Amino acid sequence: MKPVEELRMEHEAVKLTLRVLEEICTRMERQGDPGVGDAVAQLLEFFSVFVDKCHHGKEEELLFPALEQVGVKVEGGPIGVLLKEHQQGRECVQRMSKSFSAHRPGEPGTSVDFNRDAREYVALLGLHIEKENNVLFPLAERELSEAKQAELSDGFERIENEKIGVGRHEQFHLMLDNLKGLYLHP
Numbered sequence: 001m002k003p004v005e006e007l008r009m010e011h012e013a014v015k016l017t018l019r020v021l022e023e024i025c026t027r028m029e030r031q032g033d034p035g036v037g038d039a040v041a042q043l044l045e046f047f048s049v050f051v052d053k054c055h056h057g058k059e060e061e062l063l064f065p066a067l068e069q070v071g072v073k074v075e076g077g078p079i080g081v082l083l084k085e086h087q088q089g090r091e092c093v094q095r096m097s098k099s100f101s102a103h104r105p106g107e108p109g110t111s112v113d114f115n116r117d118a119r120e121y122v123a124l125l126g127l128h129i130e131k132e133n134n135v136l137f138p139l140a141e142r143e144l145s146e147a148k149q150a151e152l153s154d155g156f157e158r159i160e161n162e163k164i165g166v167g168r169h170e171q172f173h174l175m176l177d178n179l180k181g182l183y184l185h186p
């Protein structure tokens, strides 16, 4: 699989989790905490391991430097903006984790902070993914040689094994199917 195709597929998985997170916020706002603790814990783990360490790792360690080498600007250019958004996402996940721990189940008024942080993350990552899909990835497909793309694919596999490993990857897929069934197509 081409490296950019792999990242696009990962974006689809991330978009699915963002829809689940939005649905969880809606339920918390309406009904307090209808037993969302496990799902939120799973999502937070997915955001910090799959999204941040693995997916953003592939972009930051390999894709962005490869694009920089062919002249795409970092400071004051698209890569600088995307890197800043990765950092904002990281901070937002930390805030979400804190605000979820601080809320009291069954008291909708105490989930205001979590709902705000979660909706901020949904908006931030949704726009970030659109920018990469529509601007950066077409640029990568156009500008990176076949040899460079093959090198990126090998590097992505290494990062995948280092940060996630085969067994955990499977677990994430099962988790996504499960959350989809519970929150998007009940």
Ligand SMILES: [Fe+2]
Pocket (backbone or CB within 6 Å): 056, 059, 082, 086, 128, 132
């Ligand atoms: Fe990114």
Ligand SMILES: [Fe+2]
Pocket (backbone or CB within 6 Å): 007, 011, 055, 059, 129, 132
């Ligand atoms: Fe991405």
